[in-house]
Amino acid sequence: MHRLRTTVVRLRPITDPQTAKSQSQARLAAVRGALRTFQPIRSYTASVSAEPFLNGTSSNYVEEMYYAWLENPRSVHKSWDIFFRNANAGAPPGAAYQSPPPLGGAALGLANAQAMVGVQPNVEKLVEDHLAVQSLVRAYQIRGHHVAQLDPLGIMAAIDPGPPPSDIITSNDKLEFYGLDESDLDKVFRLPTTTFIGGSESTLPLREIIQRLEMAYCQSIGVEFMFINDLEQCQWIRQKFERPGIMQFTLEEKRTLLARMVRSTRFEEFLQRKWSSEKRFGLEGCESLIPALKTIIDKSSMNGVESIIMGMPHRGRLNVLANVIRKELDQIFCQFDSKLEAADEGSGDVKYHLGMWHRRINRVTDRNITLSLMANPSHLEAVDPVVQGKTKAEQFYCGDTEGNRVMSILLHGDAAFAGQGVVYETFHLSDLPSYTTHGTIHVVVNNQIGFTTDPRVARSSSYPTDVAKVVNAPIFHVNADDPEAVMYVCNVAAEWRATFHKDVVVDLVCYRRNGHNEMDEPMFTQPLMYKQIKKQKGVLQKYAEKLIAEGAVTRQEYEEEIAKYDKICEEAHARSKDEKILHIKHWLDSPWPGFFNMDGQPKSMTSPSTGLTEEELGHIGHIASSVPVEDFTIHGGLSRILKGRAAMVGQRVCDWALGEYMAFGSLLKEGTHIRLSGQDVERGTFSHRHHVLHDQNVDKRICIPMNHIAPNQAPYTVCNSSLSEYGVLGFELGFAMASPNALVLWEAQFGDFHNTAQCIIDQFICPGQAKWVRQNGIVLLLPHGMEGMGPEHSSARPERFLQMCNEDPDAYPKFSAEEFAVRQLYDCNWIIVNCSTPANYFHVLRRQILQPFRKPLIVFTPKSLLRHPDAKSSFDDMLPGTHFQRLIPDSGPVCEKPDGVKRIVFCTGKVYYELTRERKNRGMDNTVAIARIEQLSPFPFDQVKVETGRYPNADLVWCQEEHKNQGYYDYVKPRLRTTVDRTRPVWYAGRGPAAAPATGNKAAHLVELQRFLDTAFNLDAFTGQS
């Protein structure tokens, strides 16, 4: 009501046309700039009850009419013209809308107007009706998709089980909802500015309005977009779907579409004919997926995209490989031959998980395009963040800051899209500065079923795509049996991405002609749906008949197209029979050109020294302890930290943070890009890192000293992530796939949080190379250690990582002494370390890049050691010639008389410091040796052998602070036994078995600690035991 009063008040004083014009311009500008043009005038006191049609909800409309009238009095209905003239002439409240007297020459116009709206121009009714029409337009925009013809099966049950919304005119009686009836259908209404159904016309009869809205929103396409918070984006979508005649295709386009449908359909039929009892998760029922993807690719290529990275699940994957990525058909067909021998090392994967990379010319645009389909595990949606990470990396390496050249497409199944949380995590990365890929096109194969489960029990949302609304992504539902509609929305989706660089979803509503796989019987669980499916004519046949009827192709041409493709398949099949060997390498999704030699082997099998010169250490140390920009005020506490660093540099020592700085800084200087990502990594969870400095006086002004190391250094990316592990670790893994020349690190806030990313670890990181012959050098930093902080945050679960190592605990590796370390590394599936010194951490990070191949590196990082006075390293341990120590032997008094040593305690990580303190307290420096196994996997058999040989009279003890069923014991014990040929027992000193990783009681924690230290130094502890 308040807005209305102000509107009416503003009607009165404007008489000067110039003023009117400037006001209307101001309004237009305001709409564009999303600013209000006027401030409400709170002093208005005129009686509004005298103008009953001017109620609160009509104010927008009155304003709309008023401004239109100001711009051009003829553009509004005559009755409005009279009303505004009267109002402007000063008619008192209640008088302006009285049935107006004829105004000279206007009399004829009025008569016409009366004819249009009825005998008497009842302005009140007119306003209400216009408002009703405005609501009606809006209703279609919001809810039209509910009645769109989306389901090819016509059973709709899966999509929208409720009755059609009452504000959509599915029959004439629904007009009543708006206070309209059939007699209003031929009345002409002015269209609001929020619709484009009029094309070049600003008014339309109601009947036509409804018809056009139906055409736009209730045919084969259902658009969900009205939740988007951005007016420009909403308007863009409206005009893409509302403009009359917008969905027109040229003859050429239709014929291309048909040819693509032929390929898609006949490919599945060919496989079915040749291998009817093989699982392939065929695309039957959603054959238009292939033209859909090809349309997206064509359009994106037209918009300048040069590389597309795709991720997809099982459904239709072989078809996508064949007809979208254009993998040679014979290579696909030979995957069906189980007798073929694998040529490459590794265990391989089933055919519908393998990836692929291909550069070719896009036939439509004549431009080069690189397409890669990422290999993925069966875990649905797990590949989503991985694709995003790889896309981000490719954008980063080619300087594509807007995502104009590289983009991603993600395919989803309806059940998985709705059910898997990683989808949500991935969406939430989509607009974060260090994670955005500037818009992903999501395509859902919505066959209205997940294995045997109906949507009604598989999700609580109406659509499987609702999750996308969280990032304001428009959602285009489309009946996949209407290939032209599919093509249309795919074009719009690609344009949307190119225009707004935001995510968009294409929901292909389809069906699954067969069971979950080709062996399954769907009638067990979906009898009625499948009765319907059996009756369903194939989409290719339907579309071909349509085009033949239209005269776009002849039957003969259609049949020739089919015969042509069938012949291609047959010939490829014949060729595939000549293949003798299966090359997994042919299925690489991320080749690393130049990194390996021509045979795909490392260029050398040596690791250079990872040390640095004194000068380099000093220089990086200086950067680490200073603020390299002018006029930058840092926090006082941070100044003290930097001073402390400077003092360490002066004394030629490093703590943990400085050791990390040395590693990062030197690699950057040598040209290696570094990306460190994870929760709060910029400062560091334990406030030790401080890689990003914040100006205390200027909001958001930051400085990253690591980017000031050297003029031609590589860039350093350090980014706090969203609070996600699954999504973010997957993303970083993908980033690391793109290039071997980058150190990509993911840090868990506390090590135990990696368990919510377990899928990425189990399915990608641990077995990735074995399954997909693809190396990856990602580094996981997992804070770990029993600090008396309770069961949470204590354990990064080393036992889990160790259990998944591919090394044989019972066999001593047969490598020569010189190559032992590097060969072991080359053969392992991942490297696991728990460093006890900053220098060793520094070396292992550098080795990760300087070694001639890539392996994932798992680092259990310390907490209390970050500030432990003894956990410091001298520059001497980081100079040229030094390297990572897989095992740090005891260098104390035990070395002088090794024969007198009674016990050698092997350990790893922080417990070393507790052991040395206890040994000192007990005066046992001569009798007990302590050796640190810094690299747990691959196990340093050779060096352990040296140590056990050095102390022939010592018993062997493994000491750990973790519980006995956790930590390293089960992993280390058989390896120690193998090392000594099982000639000496291995005793255990540590906490007993437990369900939780640590006690919640600090006192109990200390008692436990003392107890196992007692065991470790009680030389009689194991006497009599066997």
Ligand SMILES: Cc1ncc(C[n+]2csc(CCOP(=O)(O)OP(=O)(O)O)c2C)c(N)n1
């Ligand atoms: C994370 C995960 N959980 C369960 C499965 C087992 N599974 C394989 S396919 C499938 C149904 C998938 O349905 P949908 O996403 O709709 O794809 P569709 O097979 O219908 O194309 C299930 C449950 C899986 N592969 N991954």
Ligand SMILES: [Mg+2]
């Ligand atoms: Mg499904």
